[in-house]
Amino acid sequence: MKIKNKKELLQTPKGMRDILPHDLLYWKAVETKAEDIARSYGFKPIRTPHVEKAELFGLTLGETSDIVEKQMYAFKTRGGDALVLRPEGTVPMMRAYFEHGMHTWPQPVMLYYSGSFFRHENPQRGRWREFGQFGVEIMGEESGLSDAYIIHVFALILQELGFKKFTVHVNTLGDKECRGEFRKELVAYYRRKVNSICRDCKRRLKENPLRLLDCKNPMCVEVRADAPQMMSYACLSCRAHFKLVLEFLDDFEIPYKIAPHLVRGLDYYSRTVFEIFADADADTKKEKADDASTETGGEKTEPQKEKEKEKENAAPIALAAGGRYDYLAEVMGDRKVPGVGGALGLDRIVDELKERKIVPFKEKAPAVFLVQIGAQAKRKSLVLFEQLRKSRFGVAQSFSRDNLRTQLDLANKLGAAYALIIGQKEALDGTVIVRDMGSGTQESVYQKKVLDHLKKKMKNS
Numbered sequence: 001m002k003i004k005n006k007k008e009l010l011q012t013p014k015g016m017r018d019i020l021p022h023d024l025l026y027w028k029a030v031e032t033k034a035e036d037i038a039r040s041y042g043f044k045p046i047r048t049p050h051v052e053k054a055e056l057f058g059l060t061l062g063e064t065s066d067i068v069e070k071q072m073y074a075f076k077t078r079g080g081d082a083l084v085l086r087p088e089g090t091v092p093m094m095r096a097y098f099e100h101g102m103h104t105w106p107q108p109v110m111l112y113y114s115g116s117f118f119r120h121e122n123p124q125r126g127r128w129r130e131f132g133q134f135g136v137e138i139m140g141e142e143s144g145l146s147d148a149y150i151i152h153v154f155a156l157i158l159q160e161l162g163f164k165k166f167t168v169h170v171n172t173l174g175d176k177e178c179r180g181e182f183r184k185e186l187v188a189y190y191r192r193k194v195n196s197i198c199r200d201c202k203r204r205l206k207e208n209p210l211r212l213l214d215c216k217n218p219m220c221v222e223v224r225a226d227a228p229q230m231m232s233y234a235c236l237s238c239r240a241h242f243k244l245v246l247e248f249l250d251d252f253e254i255p256y257k258i259a260p261h262l263v264r265g266l267d268y269y270s271r272t273v274f275e276i277f278a279d280a281d282a283d284t285k286k287e288k289a290d291d292a293s294t295e296t297g298g299e300k301t302e303p304q305k306e307k308e309k310e311k312e313n314a315a316p317i318a319l320a321a322g323g324r325y326d327y328l329a330e331v332m333g334d335r336k337v338p339g340v341g342g343a344l345g346l347d348r349i350v351d352e353l354k355e356r357k358i359v360p361f362k363e364k365a366p367a368v369f370l371v372q373i374g375a376q377a378k379r380k381s382l383v384l385f386e387q388l389r390k391s392r393f394g395v396a397q398s399f400s401r402d403n404l405r406t407q408l409d410l411a412n413k414l415g416a417a418y419a420l421i422i423g424q425k426e427a428l429d430g431t432v433i434v435r436d437m438g439s440g441t442q443e444s445v446y447q448k449k450v451l452d453h454l455k456k457k458m459k460n461s
């Protein structure tokens with residue numbers, strides 16, 4: 001790639017972006033909420049490298065999966081190793097399970113992780129080339145309870161973040177035995193429709209028919225409507241498993257919907273698969289009404305209209321997805337480890353929160369703002385700053401400023417309860433002016449005593 005000019009050099013690579021301070025508050029709040037809930041439900045944190053051996057994903061995701069075929073960031077190291085930026089989280093978890101002999105740990109092994117993943121996709125709404133996922137996995141447990149447990153944890157996270165309405169789409173993919181019959185029927189159906197599906201799907205029909213159902217091309221979505229459904233082919237034990245999952249979802253009062261054509265893009269899934277969507281109308285309806293009322297006749301601009309149209313036409317995007325992967329371990333190593341897991345898409349959750357005007361964090365106003373005028377005052381002020389911080393006061397300052405008015409304005413804007421003002425005179429006589437920002441009253445206190453003075457004041461207020 002040749003960089004044409006300086007401007008281009010100063011931009012992030014396509015499909016990637018900087019997360020700026022204000023946005024990062026959303027990210028951290030989402031991650032903190034997710035971690036808190038995962039931890040209280042018994043999951044332990046784990047961190048694996050951003051880079052893995054290329055072959056690991058070819059082996060597990062399927063050579064004909066979209067990810068392996070065209071979405072991996074692959075490179076050779078100077079030593080000649082073929083590596084990739086990790087495109088997903090479950091395979092590395094299972095690799096770690098084997099590498100660290102986690103089968104000797106108490107079962108099931110329950111892990112959570114959070115971090116960046118990389119896929120060379122077409123960037124669009126909710127689709128980035130570097131994106132954040134928060135994932136949970138339960139490894140070494142076959143029961144449908146664990147499938148529902150994972151979904152329950154995600155539902156709690158979304159609820160507590162402030163999503164009022166969302167729907168879990170669930171389906172079963174059957175197991176090795178019953179899926180064969182279904183696959184045959186699926187192929188027969190799509191052969192009859194071969195002229196109405198996209199080019200990729202024509203290829204999928206030969207290589208990986210299950211994935212026909214995952215195509216997002218509108219043409220293929222239409223064909224899918226009448227396609228055979230796995231549920232009708234599920235064997236007794238797969239049916240029983242699925243029934244159990246749904247019963248637990250009922251117990252947890254999770255809003256779900258059976259999505260008979262839902263499949264996932266990766267080879268390793270079996271039995272339960274799910275995706276979670278925020279209901280578009282529920283949380284945004286009120287907001288739309290608000291927007292309409294504030295639009296006092298002003299015509300919408302072209303880009304605005306276009307953006308709205310894009311939103312209306314776009315397929316709903318999943319906030320989270322996952323499923324059971326009972327065959328994954330066998331492909332990778334020498335033992336069977338049933339498992340189930342899923343991941344929240346952090347970029348999409350942050351976008352949706354902002355769209356719904358849900359702020360998942362509180363920006364706490366500082367208790368004290370330090371105002372200083374002159375070089376000497378700044379030095380005294382810095383010492384005071386550290387004393388206050390150590391005593392756990394929320395402190396703010398603006399040491400690059402010198403003007404009293406500007407600094408008081410800033411203190412006001414931040415909502416500080418008190419301003420501590422040190423001017424040239426105070427710097428010399430060792431005092432500080434304590435200004436109550438609410439009432440505007442001021443008193444002079446010795447710098448040495450100001451900490452106790454503030455503590456008393458805060459206690460009384």
Ligand code: ATP
Pocket residue numbers: 088119121126127128129130131132133264265317318319320321322343344345346347348
């Ligand atoms: P989709 O069907 O939307 O492509 P997926 O099936 O590829 O999703 P998973 O691999 O299961 O997604 O990842 C779980 C979640 O991670 C998704 O539900 C989504 O929220 C998020 N996610 C996946 N790919 C991207 C991406 N390129 N950019 C942003 N978020 C993503």
Ligand code: MG
Pocket residue numbers: 265
């Ligand atoms: Mg995808």
